[in-house]
Amino acid sequence: MAEKAQSVVRGREVEKNLLSREQMIEFYRLMYLSRRTDDREIMLKRQQKIFFQISCAGHEALLVAAGMAMRPGYDWFFPYYRDRALCLALGNTVADQMLQAVGAASDPASGGRQMPSHWTSPKLNIVSPSSSTATQCLHAVGCAEAGRYFTRHPSAATKSETDYRAYKDVKFHGDEVTYVSIGEGSTSQGEFWESLNTASNGKLPILYIVEDNGYAISTPVEANTPGGNISRLIANFPNFHFAEVDGTDAVASYRTIVEAVEYCRSGRGPALVHGHVIRPYSHSFSEDERDYRSAEELEADALRDPIAKMQVLLLREGILDQAGIDELEASVNAEVQAAADAAVAAALPVASSILKNQYSEDLSPTDPRYATEPTASDDKNERTMADLINTCLKDEMRRDERIVVFGEDVADATREGALKGGKVKGKGGVFKLTAGLQTEFGSDRVWNSPLAEANIVGRAIGMAVRGLKPVVEIQFFDYIWPAMHQMRNELSVMRWRSNGAFSSPIVMRVPIGGYLTGGSIYHSQSGESIFTHTPGVRVVMPSNALDAIGLLRTAIRCDDPVLFLEHKRLYRETFGRAAYPGPDYTIPFGKAKIVRPGKDVTVLTYGAVVPRALQAAVKLHRETGIDVELIDLRSLSPFDWDAISTSVKKTNRVIVAHEDMLSWGYGAEIAAKIGEELFHDLDAPVRRVAAMDSFVAYAPVLEDVILPQPEDLYKAMLEIARF
Structure with missing residues (x-):
């Protein structure tokens, strides 16, 4: 009952x-x-x-x-x-x-x-x-x-x-x-x-x-x-x-x-x-x-x-x-x-559809429209890479209300009222690249995330699906690994796996690299090849201030997810300073830059190795007359094969140099492609110059040996030129 x-x-x-x-x-x-x-x-x-x-x-x-x-x-x-x-x-x-x-x-x-x-x-x-x-x-x-x-x-x-x-x-x-x-x-x-x-x-x-x-x-x-x-x-x-x-x-x-x-x-x-x-x-x-x-x-x-x-x-x-x-x-x-x-x-699907929607078909960062010239200005003051990245972020946030910035310590101050009346100066990132953003744009658009890298990237994916443009910061490349799952299995494939129904065009800014004197294992890592091995994500790494602002603006305005690698040692270097090129200066991805024209040896590199290779090339020419053509790749995925091919066919000798470890590094793919497609144009073996297969040590005397130095590059250039 x-x-x-x-x-x-x-x-x-x-x-x-x-x-x-x-x-x-x-x-x-x-x-x-x-x-x-x-x-x-x-x-x-x-x-x-x-x-x-x-x-x-x-x-x-x-x-x-x-x-x-x-x-x-x-x-x-x-x-x-x-x-x-x-x-x-x-x-x-x-x-x-x-x-x-x-x-x-x-x-x-x-x-x-x-x-x-x-x-x-x-x-x-x-x-x-x-x-x-x-x-x-x-x-x-x-x-x-x-x-x-x-x-x-x-x-x-x-x-x-x-x-x-x-x-x-x-x-x-x-x-x-x-x-x-x-x-x-x-x-x-x-x-x-x-x-x-x-x-x-x-x-x-x-x-x-x-x-x-x-x-x-x-x-x-x-x-x-x-x-x-x-x-x-x-x-x-x-x-x-x-x-x-x-x-x-x-x-x-x-x-x-x-x-x-x-x-x-x-x-x-x-x-x-x-x-x-x-x-x-x-x-x-x-x-x-x-x-x-x-x-x-x-x-x-x-x-x-x-x-x-x-x-x-x-x-x-x-x-x-x-x-x-x-x-x-x-x-x-x-x-x-x-x-x-x-x-x-x-x-059933046809094979020709495989690459469709791997990247944006509406607004790719390789689009020629991003090839613009600096705007003439009365302000000729040269600024550092750090300065121009900060300027670019402010330019774009003023222009585009959909941009939000978050990450660990990127805000000026979190607690309400701390910034009022100048009570505190404000942090704006451990390297100060986001300084002043929260003060100008408010806490709805700039805020500190929890200390959890997957949280940063995963939330950004959801925001981008809805139409926001998150520009997030991973504080050090060395700590990117908790976010790897989100980056590899979610971010990179959102557009492809949904056949173009959804996308997540976020920008991940990441300080990377060594040459810091005391950076040690957990503040000196490189590992860009792991991410260039991931379809669906663009990877760029500027070596100077002008390229940094131009590439970052393209990253923000394009419709693909971008891993934007910023070498910490280059943030405030004298090398590579530049005047502000205006609020619309952009550089297309996949276009290398000839830093130094030459006829005897081609050197392909990027990041902090660029100024070191330039130092070695100038010294080599002064002492021996050997003329090195130095190419800064700038964009790692995609990379500029046309520029590489043209230079190698001219010099018939090539060195690929990078800061990351030699074995299974980024240079291996380029060296293999040169060997496959340009073998008959070579008068010497393809040479690689890179770090030892080791993490970076704390003691400067060890760091100097582990990472490629100008003298290592000089020696390689001389040997290949005389082969």
Whole structure:
């Protein structure tokens, strides 16, 4: 009797307070549609018509609840690979999902580039995800921050007639919510915790859904999470709304998520819903969960299947009878069958499409329009690289309201009121390159990040997806490695993996290099070749003030992600100072500069080796008459092969010099390409001059030996010239 009374109460609640009869039927249809799509994909995998399958089975009630509680095309969504039911509830179709499963050219999510279950839809604001776990938590933070920024600065959201970037009008809403979901296993990732910190501090309108099915592949939750329950670990984060729910119960899930969304939409802060769901199928079709789960455990999960529970609820409350359920399911089965048949017959991608959308096709930094001349000015004062980088940032921020700058210690001062009345001077970066930016543009546009490099880059990705132009700083190249995951698996591939639907054109400014006298291991590293090996990101490294301002302005105005490497030793060197070239001076990427013309030997280099090579070349010519042509590559990816080829064909001898280690370094690729394509033009072997295969030591007597010096370059030039 008690169970019957509880059932009646629940039925009345469904009808009167929460979901109408029609909504309940649609709720079940979406759940069943998701399950049958999974089942059809599994069949196609067995038939070898698709190549991978990972299911949403057992998560359907929680995810349909989330989809029905939120607003597609209004709110923003950063899902993960279990979120089929969410995306169907938002308006993604089975046809869309089947096209991705077969890897069709017409796959609207990726054009055949992503595995199945990587949902993407600009129309619905579903942002392209990767297979990496928890990385999207930081993107969601950046997206929410961007939405708040446009709400505070609505003029920045509208494309003006003077916009020079590939900008579009930005859609935003003052009460929008950003959704992000992960499995309970992913809560072990640092990016999840970093995102909680920033969401909590900023009271950001983010809805986290933790889909806890008890297993991270084969690792049970108690081995992954202390105490076996993530809700207990995060309960003390301020400004959060927390809720825990049986995610196999459709009505309870919907009630819980509606409350959480309302909390976020009201501006009170973020929310996290921890839903306990099941995983009735294996992690993916590539493994068998019976290898590590007992039959009794699997049977217990089957008794909680949300499909069966929802069907019983519909029958018990008289919302549908068995005939009605059979009719609904038959309709869904036919829809899934038709979508699968059409997908299997769809055309596959062609090889000529592989490089499409790897880089911007609208505003590439290699565009000739960036080849401009300095503007004549009465101000002839020569400035350092540091001065002109700071000037460029101010120029561009005055011109473009979408530019925001953040990183570790880049602000002048964080605490409110510190800058008023000149109480403090202001920091503006450890090298002072962002000095004065916060003072002029305010804390909405310039701020200090947590000491967490992945947090910086991950948030910037989410902001750029929404239309902001983040120019972020990693304080030292030596500490870039926590951000490597975001850079390699997210930033570089956002445009390519979404087939041009989304992009993240951020600028990462990074002080790099040694020759510091005492910089030691953790303040002297180079490693540019690791990033030039990453498609989708541009890499530049100026050696002087004029190139720095011209290349940085191009980096900011172009529509590709750029790693802008600034050699610390060159910031305030006498070498390479220049007068301010005006607010529109730009240099296209992929164009080298001949620093010193010559006819006997070509030296290819960049960064802090440029002035050292020039010193050696001048000395060599004075003492021996050997004439070195010194080329500053400036742009490392892309690099100027035409300039290299022209020079080598003229001199027939070439040295590639760089500060990073010799083995597997940047010069190896150029040397190999010269050997392959210019072999018959060479009168001597290609020579490399670089650092020892060692980290940089603290003692100057060791640093001098480890890094290439002018005398090393002099010796190499002389030997190659006389070969």
